Amino acid sequence: MPQIEEAQPKYLQIAHYIRDQILRGDLRPGDEVPSERQLAQDWKVSRPTAARSLEALRQQGFVEKRQGSGTYVRSLEVNRRARELYGRARQTGKIYTPGEYAVITSAGWMDAPDHVAEALGLAKDRRAVHRRRVTNDESGPITISTSWFGPDIGQRAPKLRDPERIQEGTLMYVESMTGRQGSYAEDRMCARTATEDEAADLRLPPSSPVLIVHHVVYDLQDHPLEFAEATYPPGRWAFEQGYPLA
Known part of the structure; x- marks a missing residue:
């Protein structure tokens, strides 16, 4: 029998939310995204979950981590659909x-x-x-x-x-x-x-x-x-x- 899909993992929900902010233009190249601590507090998740969401964004090419500074939106040419x-x-x-x-x-x-x-x-x-x-x-x-x-x-x-x-x-x-x-x-x-x-x-x-x-x-x-x-x-x-x- 077909199975109803489970909800997306929390870290992906957080990553997709931030990604949509970037694609909409609410977060622009050079803007700092919320820190692990802030994401954990806002979304009521653990620090490792928050860190995994930022890593997913980094792997997708949306953000870059700057040592000792934070995580920032990368310059990326996108089709705003x-x-x-x-x-x-x-x-x-x-x-x-x-x-x-x-x-x-x-x-x-x-x-x-x-x-x-x-x-x-x-x-x-x-x-x-x-x-x-x-x-x-x-x-x-x-x-x-x-x-x-x-x-x-x-x-x-x-x-x-x-x-x-x-x-x-x-x-x-x-x-x-x-x-x-x-x-x-x-x-x-x-x-x-x-x-x-x-x-x-x-x-x-x-x-x-x-x-x-x-x-x-x-x-x-x-x-x-x-x-x-x-x-x-x-x-x-x-x-x-x-x-x-x-």
Whole structure:
């Protein structure tokens, strides 16, 4: 018979919590992470458990230990994916970290491509609202993403059709305007060569490899709320949760 999985070990729960803070941008390169003593006190665990969580972060490349000083976040180029953006928006009310900003390159009504219509459950009316953005940091463009919403949401959330930034992020804005709450999301990923437009926007040589993520958010009734397609340049990391092998 299949067995229900046990909860993750405490040291991994602590490590993943700190890792998510790093991926969201709450802890930035050079910031000191809590000490073994502080983690043991905050999480009510033993010092060896706290030490093991920091060691797991070190092995994953997120932090480095400096002799006689403490443990600090390493400089690491990461793809800040939707789950990190949503987490940051819900924590701080802002979707981007300091130094990051988005330029909306197009917004408004458009006939949805087949894969978008299928993901959003559009049948007869293929019109959808799209928002295409290029996200930048100090180094230049880091992501291209296009969000798509069905016609009912497009009517009830007019800012989606405006090429101005939505400070709290599109999903939180849609939730506030429609009363529909995002419940869970699914991601599908693949790699391919960049299109001409993608290569130009990301300042990549022609035919560079890129990571593509298709992201669908579902509401509490399991109805699709948002479909997003994101394009990431090579050389930046994307992370998922750890998992047991047994």
